[in-house]
Amino acid sequence: METAQLVQALKERGYRVTPQRIEVINLVMEKLAKRQHPTFNDILNEVKQKMPTISASTVYSVLKLLEEGGFVVSFEHNGRTYYDSASPHVNVVCVNTNRVIDLEDGEITELFRKRGIHPTSIVVKAVCRE
16 A cells, blocks of 8 residues: 555544654555565664654554554564564564565465455464575
């Protein structure tokens, strides 16, 4: 989803669209478009470079808003929360390198759908080649 569409969806739900919210949304959407899996701290640190006065609670509330709206999903690994695209796919968390790799595997998501399950996030922990 494009940032402009996301901002419009938030407006339609009655949320104020502040410069801080737009900055967080832009950053998150940019990272997800690059298939990255930012953590809260990644997002906070990067937004603070452009908006030094932004608070952690503001960033957290925007991420919560995006997740509750179904625009992003989150998953945890080793005490860190990662944010990701809400489109169904498999995240492979490499336990030996702490990398997160996206797999677009229609077979796996189709198996779930055949059983009436519509996954928003599938996380597989694995040992990966370096």
